Amino acid sequence: MTITSDKELTDETLDQIDYLAKRVSSPFPMSVQEVNVEAAKIAEEAGIVVRDVIVLVGEHAERRSPGGHPSERNEAFVSVTRFRDNKK
Structure with a gap:
């Protein structure tokens, strides 16, 4: 994990x-x-920064989405994976 x-x-x-x-x-x-909002809630409960939660969500989401999956057109999916890619 890259947190x-x-x-x-x-x-x-x-x-x-x-x-x-x-x-x-x-x-x-x-x-x-x-x-x-959801990432901020998780981060607050865990005592970590929101950035780490979003990076992990992006990693998990990408593994769940094979090429051509409708989620690749989902605004949130694109956002978290781009955020994760920019932080590597």
Whole structure:
């Protein structure tokens, strides 16, 4: 994982990140603002920075989305994967 925090992530936090990634990679629209709000909640609960949550969501979402999947046209999916790519 390419995160800046040295804090160990709990199973609960990883489950929350995975759930958000599922929502982002689904063919149903999710706005970038919704992703940011959810990522901020997860980050606050885990005591890490939002950037790390978004990077992890992007990694999880991309693994869930094979080429040509409708989620690639989803605004939130494109946003989190671009953010993740820019932070590498």
